Amino acid sequence: MSFKILVVDDEESVGLGISRWLIKDGYQTTWVKSGEEALERLTREDFHLIFLDLFLPGLSGIPLLERIKKEFPDILVIVLTAYGDVHMAVQAMKMGAFDYLTKSSDMEELRLVARKALETKQLHREVKVLRAEIDRHYEAMTLVGNSQQIQEVNFLIKKISQIDQCTVLIVGESGTGKELVARTIHRQSSRAANPFIDISCSALPNPLMESELFGFERGAFTDAKSRKLGLVELADGGTLFLDEIGTLDLAMQAKLLRFLEQRSFRRIGGVKDIPVNISVIAATNNDLGKMVEEGTFRHDLYYRLNVFLIRVPPLRQRKEDIPLLVQYFINKFNHDFHKNIQGIHPEAQKMLVDYDYPGNIRELKNIIERAMIMEEGNMITVHSLDFFRTMRPNGQTLRQVAAADEFQGECKTEAKLKLEELERHYILEVLRETGGNKAQAALILGIARSTLFKKIKEYQLNDYLQ
Ligand SMILES: Nc1ncnc2c1ncn2[C@@H]1O[C@H](COP(=O)(O)OP(=O)(O)OP(=O)(O)O)[C@@H](O)[C@H]1O
Ligand SMILES: [Mg+2]
Structure with missing residues (x-):
C-alpha cells in the first residue's frame, strides 16, 4: 500500500522540497500552503501522515494541530519548528504530535522520521486487526475428514x-x-x-x-x-x-x-x-x-x-469421518489439557458413530472434550461417555424426545426417561439452541426467568453450557 503524506508549509521552497524528496521513497505527497487548505484537503482525501509547519499565516500550527488531532485522530503529525524553538515543539508533542523536526534538520533525518512514523502507523493497524480477532477461539486449520x-x-x-x-x-x-x-x-x-x-x-x-x-x-x-x-x-x-x-x-x-x-x-x-x-x-x-x-x-x-x-454437509451424512474427527479432537485436547489419552474404546466409538449430531462437529468436539476431562485412564471408554448416553438417548435431539413423549401422552417412551430427566434435558437443549441466552430460553420454555435460574442450579446445567 502506498502511503499518502500531506505537507503543510507556506514557504514553497520548504513545502515543495519536502514533497519531492519524499516522493523518491515511493510516498504519494501533496503540498498545501495554509491551514485552511489543509483542513479542506483532509476532509476530501485520506492521508496517513502530515508534516506541519507551526508558523503558518491565518490558521496557525498549534490550533490546526488541535483540530487535526480531534477530527482526524488516526493521522500522524510531524511538526516543523524554527531552529531552537523547543518550547513550541514540546507543546506540540504534548498535544499528540508524533515527532518534530527543526527547519535545520537535513533531508535524511526527514526520511527517517517519516519512515518511523509510517511503520508505527502500520503497527497500529495490525494491533487493531489483532484486537478484532482476539475473541475468536480458533483451533483447527484444516478440514479433517476423508468422506x-x-x-x-x-x-x-x-x-x-x-x-x-x-x-x-x-x-x-x-x-x-x-x-x-x-x-x-x-x-x-x-x-x-x-x-x-x-x-x-x-x-x-x-x-x-x-x-x-x-x-x-x-x-x-x-x-x-x-x-x-x-x-x-x-x-x-x-x-x-x-x-x-x-x-x-x-x-x-x-x-x-x-x-x-x-x-x-x-x-x-x-x-x-x-x-x-x-x-x-x-x-x-x-x-x-x-x-x-x-x-x-x-x-x-x-x-x-x-x-x-x-x-458444508451435516455430520450425520458423512459418518465415516467420525473416527478421524474423534482422533483429531483427542490429539487436540491431549495437547490443551496436558493429557495422554491414546484413543477410544471400540464400543465407545460405535456409540459416537451411531449418534446423529444435531449440533454437528461442534457437538462432537464438546463430547470429546468432556469425556477427556472425565477420563482417568488412557482410553476413552463407554464409561467416560456416560453423560452423553443419558443426555442423548437413541441419538435423537431432546426436542424430538420431548415431542414424542407429548404425542404418546406418557413419559416413558423409547428413552424411558423420568419426567425430571426429561425436563432437565429439554431445558439444556433449549439453552444450547439459544446459545445460552437465558431470557430467550425462558420465553421458549414458557417459564419465568427466575424459575429457569433455579432449574439451572438444581440440575447443575452450568457445567454443560459453554
Ligand atoms: N472438518 C473439521 N475438522 C476439524 N474441526 C472442525 C471441522 N469442522 C468443524 N470443526 C470445528 O468445529 C467447531 C465448529 O465449527 P465452525 O465454528 O466453523 O462451525 P459453523 O458452521 O461456523 O457453526 P455456526 O453455524 O454455529 O456458526 C470449530 O471448533 C471447528 O474448528
Ligand atoms: Mg460460525
Whole structure:
C-alpha cells in the first residue's frame, strides 16, 4: 500500500522540497500552503501522515494541530519548528504530535522520521486487526475428514483460494464448520498474511452494523466525535467474513450489494468512494433461496453471493469421518489439557458413530472434550461417555424426545426417561439452541426467568453450557 503524506508549509521552497524528496521513497505527497487548505484537503482525501509547519499565516500550527488531532485522530503529525524553538515543539508533542523536526534538520533525518512514523502507523493497524480477532477461539486449520463430501469441500476451497478478490457463500447447518472453511480459504489464498476480519451480522442491530462495516466521518451523527474506520477498511488486502448473513435487513442488504459490486464504499457521512481490495466470504444456516421467495432476502444479492457456493454437509451424512474427527479432537485436547489419552474404546466409538449430531462437529468436539476431562485412564471408554448416553438417548435431539413423549401422552417412551430427566434435558437443549441466552430460553420454555435460574442450579446445567 502506498502511503499518502500531506505537507503543510507556506514557504514553497520548504513545502515543495519536502514533497519531492519524499516522493523518491515511493510516498504519494501533496503540498498545501495554509491551514485552511489543509483542513479542506483532509476532509476530501485520506492521508496517513502530515508534516506541519507551526508558523503558518491565518490558521496557525498549534490550533490546526488541535483540530487535526480531534477530527482526524488516526493521522500522524510531524511538526516543523524554527531552529531552537523547543518550547513550541514540546507543546506540540504534548498535544499528540508524533515527532518534530527543526527547519535545520537535513533531508535524511526527514526520511527517517517519516519512515518511523509510517511503520508505527502500520503497527497500529495490525494491533487493531489483532484486537478484532482476539475473541475468536480458533483451533483447527484444516478440514479433517476423508468422506467424499469433505473431499469435495476441500477441492472447492482449493479452487477458490486461487482466485483473487473472490466472493463466496458458505451454507450449512450450525456447527458444520462454515467458519473453518472461510478461514481455510483465507489461509490458502495469497492474502494469508493480511487480515481475516469476521463479523457476525446478527450480533449488532442493522444501523450499528453499517457503521461497524463502513465506519463514519466525524459529525456524521451526534455521537460521531471523530472519524472511525470500518471493518471493511481494516480488512483491506485481506478477507472479510460476514457470518449469519441471513439476518441482515433489506436496507443493509442493498448497501452490501452495492459494496460487493463496486468493491468500494463510503463512510457514513462521507462524500467520496473509497476503493478496497478484499475477498468477501458470507456464511449462513438459513435457506436463502426460501428467504428470497418470501421477500426477506434480495434476489440480486443472493445471486451475487451464490456465484461460488460451498455447501458444508451435516455430520450425520458423512459418518465415516467420525473416527478421524474423534482422533483429531483427542490429539487436540491431549495437547490443551496436558493429557495422554491414546484413543477410544471400540464400543465407545460405535456409540459416537451411531449418534446423529444435531449440533454437528461442534457437538462432537464438546463430547470429546468432556469425556477427556472425565477420563482417568488412557482410553476413552463407554464409561467416560456416560453423560452423553443419558443426555442423548437413541441419538435423537431432546426436542424430538420431548415431542414424542407429548404425542404418546406418557413419559416413558423409547428413552424411558423420568419426567425430571426429561425436563432437565429439554431445558439444556433449549439453552444450547439459544446459545445460552437465558431470557430467550425462558420465553421458549414458557417459564419465568427466575424459575429457569433455579432449574439451572438444581440440575447443575452450568457445567454443560459453554
Ligand atoms: N472438518 C473439521 N475438522 C476439524 N474441526 C472442525 C471441522 N469442522 C468443524 N470443526 C470445528 O468445529 C467447531 C465448529 O465449527 P465452525 O465454528 O466453523 O462451525 P459453523 O458452521 O461456523 O457453526 P455456526 O453455524 O454455529 O456458526 C470449530 O471448533 C471447528 O474448528
Ligand atoms: Mg460460525
